[in-house]
Amino acid sequence: MHATKLWDVTVEIDEEEDSTTARASVVTPTGREVIGSGKAARNPLDPDVPAIGDELAVARALRDLSERLLHTTERDITNLTGEPAHVHR
Numbered sequence: 001m002h003a004t005k006l007w008d009v010t011v012e013i014d015e016e017e018d019s020t021t022a023r024a025s026v027v028t029p030t031g032r033e034v035i036g037s038g039k040a041a042r043n044p045l046d047p048d049v050p051a052i053g054d055e056l057a058v059a060r061a062l063r064d065l066s067e068r069l070l071h072t073t074e075r076d077i078t079n080l081t082g083e084p085a086h087v088h089r
Contacts (some may be wrong), residue, residue, distance in 0.1 A: 005029075011061065013054050018042040020053035022061035026069070034072055036065025 012023045018041060025035045038060025040053045070087050077085035 009062075009065070011058055013057060015050060015053065018044065020050070020057040022054070022057035024058070024061040024065040026065065028072075032072065034065060034069050036061045036063070036068055038062070038064055 007026055007028075009024055009026045014021045014023075020040045022038045023035060024038075025033055027033050038057045040056035040060070042048065042053055070089065074085045074087050077087075
């Protein structure tokens with residue numbers, strides 16, 4: 001039987017002068033919220049293109065979210081099996 005599941009990821013972006021921060025979060029089916037964060041800072045010599053800062057901060061937040069979700073998975077496996085778990089990256 002084939003089942004499609006959807007997980008919604010929420011991304012919040014905050015811009016302040018030459019820096020951008022992003023927060024990416026997901027709530028797992030068990031109700032656990034996992035949060036990642038990312039930051040981008042514009043070099044004063046670079047042109048002011050806010051979309052680029054947004055992209056970089058969000059990419060870093062999603063990468064951090066991914067790593068944190070992998071750690072969450074390792075803890076869940078360890079708790080279930082009683083053996084230390086390491087998920088390949």
